[in-house]
Amino acid sequence: MSQRNLEALDVGAIREAFPILQREFNGEQLVYLDNAATTQTPDPVIDAMSDYYREYNANVHRGIHHLSQEASIAYEEAHDRVAEFIGASGGREEIVFTKNTTEAENLVAYAWGLNELGPGDEIVLTEMEHHASLVTWQQIGKRTGAEVKYIRIDDDGRLDMDHAADLITDDTAMVSAVHVSNTLGTVNPVSDLVDIAHDHDALAFIDGAQAVPNRPVDVEAIDADFYAFSGHKMAGPTGIGVLYGKKAVLEAMQPYLYGGDMITKVTYEESTWNDLPWKFEAGTPQIAEAVGLVAAIDYLEDIGMDRIEAHEQELARYAYEQLGAEPDVEIYGPEPGPDRGGLVGFNLEGVHAHDLASIMNDHAVAIRAGDHCTQPLHDKLGVAASARASFYVYNTTAEIDELAVAIDNARQLFA
Template structure:
């Protein structure tokens, strides 16, 4: 499927912003939604809106089939062994908090270590900070190489026999770095630690096989992969999930409730208390259908080509600094940058006036910003609907931004 065909399936891209055709380069924050996903959500609400699992009427059965059918699609999408290992959550943040609170709370104590890296998103830092404070465990940071990559030598030195949990993002939302998760997981397991993966920036863009990665937990969000907001996934190895206690309690997740005690349902429902995110799961299922129709290999190849093109074109702009590896082979479709003496918010504002949407700020990665010795950056992120023409417009906009502020100062 060529880029023009793909773009035509995203209604939001067919508009002007501030008098210019929209160039959307902020998919790392949230992706746009194809008509197939929009239609799936509309169909659920129009034709079979109902609660799941509890009813025997026709609408309830259709809703349950749609909800549980989406779970099976996720299982296949990440190659989990069983659908029972797939838990629907509100998103990556909720999934990582669930692992920290339930598994971490039960398995960490004073003297134990949690290993993360300086590049982590706040969602993969703060939960571990909090559980370390509660349990007395020590939070350790895996150092980064000069280009922002992780070396396996550093991983071997940092992960020790005292390490109980290693939690690393698969792809950096700032540097675009693709981390060697499979190799880090092997090091973690050699030290009897578990491997937790923040897959928010990888699941939408590269083919995921949790069995091949041999990670113990893998978290990702629907809204970054053409699905709705408010839906996410926590994958966990069954033997670990079965030992964990729920972190939310109420209806739907119970087996039996007595006056002073209760028992839980089997996996995965014991972690899905209350009315679940039914429409979100159905929309995520439609998004997976869409992505698989195009092919994750094709998406990854397309984004790699765009990243290489962007690095080449943007590197030619004098006074523009690009963060992360210079080699496009080490990157996903994210290019983070700054222009000398121009605040990234000003860069984003000028680009927006030309219909170009980029992100500016600390990207929920303040420790990484300090490591980079900056307070903020601008970021362009690409997805399957972007083209080289989008990058050309970005480069033209950056040149004009630089000239404008050069004239001002």
């Protein structure tokens, strides 16, 4: 995408919807480049949630009064809106609200994995998995006796699909993979992985936490049995995530959280479960957060998911060029292109990532430092930690220039 087309996105107008971006620290304006962890929240989302609390705050499915009816309608229709956004033709029955992507992964692991897996079964992950997937399935494997295996990554940070084809066999029961790596930025060929899994009658779970916020996603085109993502990484509120599941698969699963609203009938001896998706949403749900998530989806779609993707790719390309031009900067993951998302993980020679992030903070540049919940991947890369700059729709190339200046300050400080 050209700079002219980037400017056509009118990033300046977009930034006006995010008041937090105007904050200053030590006289310098905030440069927020930690979007893979949490994006900032625009006024329309804040306003929608405030309207809920001011106008129709009530518990859902619990009352016949006006406020409860309004809240119930908004909450139920939020499921429909999410289904539309990700191409789930089954509607609300295929959309379960959770706290985040991690809880969605745990829901499937406990409600499906503990009941379906046993010795002789295999769970196939990738070497770039987030701990939300890796630790969850690792522990389910220990409890059930199922073996956990990992698809290799190559030297460029891409999945070795030949290894995937060899590793996934008729003994494989579940394949779980990230759509976009939060450390490498790699965009994985998830549809191909799902096809291989289905060829062996295995289910497929795709972690879309780093994909849904910044690119068009069609869960039916991917054909995953499960797909999960979080609201706070897509200009929405914290505290709400989404689990998409194929209706037939969800219907066959038992719930793993029990209590109010997930039941149909209860006696002292037995209980029966509510319809989808409510049987997986025990207790008072994230009502205000669901309202906020819908507002975030509306906001992003007004901009255009394809334009957001192109914008992030351009920023990643620019950052890769600016940082990669320095011989003492090591960048992880593929070169810029269609299989790289909008983040750059890197290290500056002679400077620990945490020290680098601290120096960045002195210049009001917010980045991430650490293992990014991918400790085994960092072990494979041979580094204890890395720095990560991640971009969103409101970021600019000028902010990447500020990042480069801050890196140079760190370079001189540690020279």
